[in-house]
Amino acid sequence: MPLSRSLSMTSLNGLPQWEDEDLPVEDLLLFEVSWEVTNKVGGIYTVIQTKAKITVDEWGENFFMVGPYYEHNVKTQVELCEPPNPAIKKAMDALRCSGCQVYFGRWLIEGSPYVVLFDIGASAWNLDRWKGEFWGAAGIGLPYHDREANDSLIFGSLTAWFFKELTDQFQGTPSIIAHFHEWQAGAGLILCRSRKLPLATIFTTHATLLGRYLCAGSADFYNNLDKFNVDKEAGERQIYHRYCMERAAVHCAHVFTTVSQITAIEADHMLKRKPDVVTPNGLNVKKFSAMHEFQNLHSTNKGRLQEFIRGHFYGHLDFSLEKTLFFFIAGRYEFMNKGADIFLESLSRLNFLLRVHKRDVTVVVFFIMPAKTNNFNVETLKGQAIRKQLWDTAHSVKEKFGKKLYDALLKGEIPDMNKILDRDDFTIMKRAIYGTQRQSLPPVTTHNMLDDSTDPILINIRRIGLFNSRTDRVKVIFHPEFLSSTSPLLPMDYEEFVRGCHLGVFPSYYEPWGYTPVTFHCSVSVSPLCSCPGECTVMGIPSVTTNLSGFGCFMQDHVADPAAYAASPSPGIYILDRRFRSADESCNQLTQFMFGFCQQSRRQRVIQRNRTERLSDLLDWRYLGRYYMHARHLALSRAFPDLFKMDPTAPPRTEGFRFPRPSSVPPSPSASVHSTPHHSDEEEEGNDERYDEEEEAEKDRQNIKEPFTLGEVPHGEYGNRELQH
Numbered sequence: 001m002p003l004s005r006s007l008s009m010t011s012l013n014g015l016p017q018w019e020d021e022d023l024p025v026e027d028l029l030l031f032e033v034s035w036e037v038t039n040k041v042g043g044i045y046t047v048i049q050t051k052a053k054i055t056v057d058e059w060g061e062n063f064f065m066v067g068p069y070y071e072h073n074v075k076t077q078v079e080l081c082e083p084p085n086p087a088i089k090k091a092m093d094a095l096r097c098s099g100c101q102v103y104f105g106r107w108l109i110e111g112s113p114y115v116v117l118f119d120i121g122a123s124a125w126n127l128d129r130w131k132g133e134f135w136g137a138a139g140i141g142l143p144y145h146d147r148e149a150n151d152s153l154i155f156g157s158l159t160a161w162f163f164k165e166l167t168d169q170f171q172g173t174p175s176i177i178a179h180f181h182e183w184q185a186g187a188g189l190i191l192c193r194s195r196k197l198p199l200a201t202i203f204t205t206h207a208t209l210l211g212r213y214l215c216a217g218s219a220d221f222y223n224n225l226d227k228f229n230v231d232k233e234a235g236e237r238q239i240y241h242r243y244c245m246e247r248a249a250v251h252c253a254h255v256f257t258t259v260s261q262i263t264a265i266e267a268d269h270m271l272k273r274k275p276d277v278v279t280p281n282g283l284n285v286k287k288f289s290a291m292h293e294f295q296n297l298h299s300t301n302k303g304r305l306q307e308f309i310r311g312h313f314y315g316h317l318d319f320s321l322e323k324t325l326f327f328f329i330a331g332r333y334e335f336m337n338k339g340a341d342i343f344l345e346s347l348s349r350l351n352f353l354l355r356v357h358k359r360d361v362t363v364v365v366f367f368i369m370p371a372k373t374n375n376f377n378v379e380t381l382k383g384q385a386i387r388k389q390l391w392d393t394a395h396s397v398k399e400k401f402g403k404k405l406y407d408a409l410l411k412g413e414i415p416d417m418n419k420i421l422d423r424d425d426f427t428i429m430k431r432a433i434y435g436t437q438r439q440s441l442p443p444v445t446t447h448n449m450l451d452d453s454t455d456p457i458l459i460n461i462r463r464i465g466l467f468n469s470r471t472d473r474v475k476v477i478f479h480p481e482f483l484s485s486t487s488p489l490l491p492m493d494y495e496e497f498v499r500g501c502h503l504g505v506f507p508s509y510y511e512p513w514g515y516t517p518v519t520f521h522c523s524v525s526v527s528p529l530c531s532c533p534g535e536c537t538v539m540g541i542p543s544v545t546t547n548l549s550g551f552g553c554f555m556q557d558h559v560a561d562p563a564a565y566a567a568s569p570s571p572g573i574y575i576l577d578r579r580f581r582s583a584d585e586s587c588n589q590l591t592q593f594m595f596g597f598c599q600q601s602r603r604q605r606v607i608q609r610n611r612t613e614r615l616s617d618l619l620d621w622r623y624l625g626r627y628y629m630h631a632r633h634l635a636l637s638r639a640f641p642d643l644f645k646m647d648p649t650a651p652p653r654t655e656g657f658r659f660p661r662p663s664s665v666p667p668s669p670s671a672s673v674h675s676t677p678h679h680s681d682e683e684e685e686g687n688d689e690r691y692d693e694e695e696e697a698e699k700d701r702q703n704i705k706e707p708f709t710l711g712e713v714p715h716g717e718y719g720n721r722e723l724q725h
Contacts, residue, residue: 025060028636030176032055032065032066033065033067033179033181034184035152035185037115039067044182053284053621063113064115066162068155069119077109078108080105082104091166094165095162101123104116120154130154138194140241140248141241149241156185156186158188160191160192175198175643176198178199180203180204182205186245187245189249190248200635205256206259210243210270211263213239215509222548250267251271255634259278260512261553277627285617295540295606301497301499305492306321309324311384312384313468314442325364326501328366328497328498329369330504331369339506342507345464346591350598353591353595359473365475366477367477368494369478369480371480372450372451376488377447381489445477457478458478502597503541506544511546539613544594545574545576556575576590
């Protein structure tokens with residue numbers, strides 16, 4: 001079949017034209033190998049899933065993904081079929097004849113890429129033999145009790161076997177590119193290189209294995225990058241065999257890439273090889289064609305959150321929901337890595353500032369992090385039931401009131417307001433009011449926690465005293481499971497929830513990229529397994545990130561003057577300094593970010609969401625996919641230097657990004673016209689400042705600079721890890 005080449009790389013309005021890498025994709029086969037192909041485990045699933053469409057558009061029928069076979073995933077995500085390429089079919093048949101189970105089909109995601117899936121369990125009988133072969137090839141032994149490492153070896157051995165059968169059918173053409181993601185796929189790369197298969201190999205680490213373990217153990221990681229004895233640290237954590245697999249894959253690959261500059265610095269120290277290319281993570285950005293559409297979505301979903309708050313805080317709803325802001329943090333429950341410790345301390349200081357300055361703003365903060373629970377909290381479910389009962393009571397009284405009013409008006413009479421409601425109506429209303437009385441404070445958590453006394457979030461909530469009392473201007477709700485539209489408590493999908501919030505806060509200490517802040521800025525469907533300000537950016541929601549996250553570094557590298565940009569009245573992304581400041585100083589900075597956000601008027605927040613959405617084109621795979629193209633070309637030039645020529649020191653062919661003005665950005669807000677669909681009568685005064693959308697867009701364009709190149713570790717000491725209390 002002919003290649004599908006429908007994607008125009010200049011189709012993004014405002015992005016620069018750039019040259020193709022001139023690869024003869026018709027004569028090449030591209031394979032991406034990952035443990036998370038059709039298998040959602042973490043953030044890598046989002047990377048390969050969202051990137052699939054632009055890769056299919058470029059490579060057409062010559063692009064394939066390789067992953068593990070899990071029946072429950074395949075039944076819902078894969079359409080099984082026969083491979084159209086006879087060479088691939090022959091290679092699969094060779095494995096099947098040897099007792100292995102291999103499946104082929106289309107992954108039912110955007111782009112519908114082909115997938116080759118290996119049944120790990122069906123090939124486990126080969127494990128001992130493959131362990132011996134792996135020891136002979138790499139000198140790495142795997143303990144019998146580490147199931148994940150053993151499964152990775154089975155997966156890698158099957159992958160290498162498949163590539164051996166495939167390359168045996170070709171006499172140098174077409175050339176094959178094999179791109180391996182993370183250490184779980186690394187065994188396949190090591191075996192391919194040890195057997196001298198004619199492949200161009202790429203290895204991408206999305207986070208170093210040892211780096212994640214060290215940060216989870218509260219190590220002062222960034223101040224001691226050059227001081228760690230990596231072999232000793234890996235051995236003490238009983239992951240030395242995994243670390244060796246990752247490091248061997250890094251050094252065996254023709255091209256080594258990572259997802260951000262901060263992770264590149266980390267990889268240079270942890271894995272002892274400097275990445276050849278930084279390949280930032282992107283998303284499929286979908287702009288709205290109708291003006292105000294993303295603002296309307298914010299208003300609609302905010303209303304659904306307000307309904308939940310009415311039930312959760314029944315009996316204590318003495319604050320105005322029109323002046324209530326919703327903040328949130330989401331992702332894996334890595335208390336210190338995700339910055340939940342810094343966030344909680346900053347919330348305590350924000351609560352103090354709001355009370356001292358007597359601000360009438362209330363902040364409700366959601367913690368969306370999965371933890372061990374046994375069921376919903378009874379008090380939380382009761383609150384939603386009482387809210388619904390009150391709504392039904394008010395609705396029935398309204399219907400009765402309306403009918404009597406209608407009858408009186410038909411008779412040409414002005415109804416007697418003292419008679420339009422009888423004693424039974426007042427009795428019903430009084431009973432409803434008495435039903436809202438409660439003796440306890442609104443619960444901090446929505447579920448019954450199994451480890452209530454040792455849970456880090458709850459321990460710190462008790463320490464700072466944020467118990468949702470009436471005097472607190474900051475309220476906390478810990479939702480210890482991911483959101484679902486089928487939940488009886490908060491029936492919202494993750495994207496709907498994010499759109500209803502005002503600010504996402506991600507003060508991560510260790511975050512190789514961070515998808516959640518990205519999706520705040522665009523319209524995408526992303527798993528909350530990965531927390532990132534980029535998700536926020538894509539959906540037009542402002543967010544806080546740090547200069548220790550890949551996303552934060554990426555934005556700093558693309559904005560010419562981050563300080564000036566962040567100092568504007570409505571920045572879309574706040575970049576918290578956790579790199580060169582102490583933990584206490586970072587807390588104060590985050591507190592000021594949030595306090596400043598609380599002081600904004602509704603109109604200023606609308607302008608801020610418009611500016612945030614304008615950043616989303618920068619995060620589109622149609623722009624960031626060029627880094628992967630460059631890595632492939634570089635791998636081919638190193639694997640087949642006689643066939644492919646390329647300057648090994650040449651950077652990706654990129655130019656500076658210019659902010660376009662998205663079609664969904666509304667005109668400049670006018671003092672006489674409300675800029676949100678549901679305007680509040682309590683709109684703050686002093687909003688008559690002039691705002692020129694074209695002038696603001698031009699300032700943004702001037703603030704954008706050339707994309708980053710891999711640089712050295714900057715001089716200066718990183719901020720301290722520990723927060724002193």
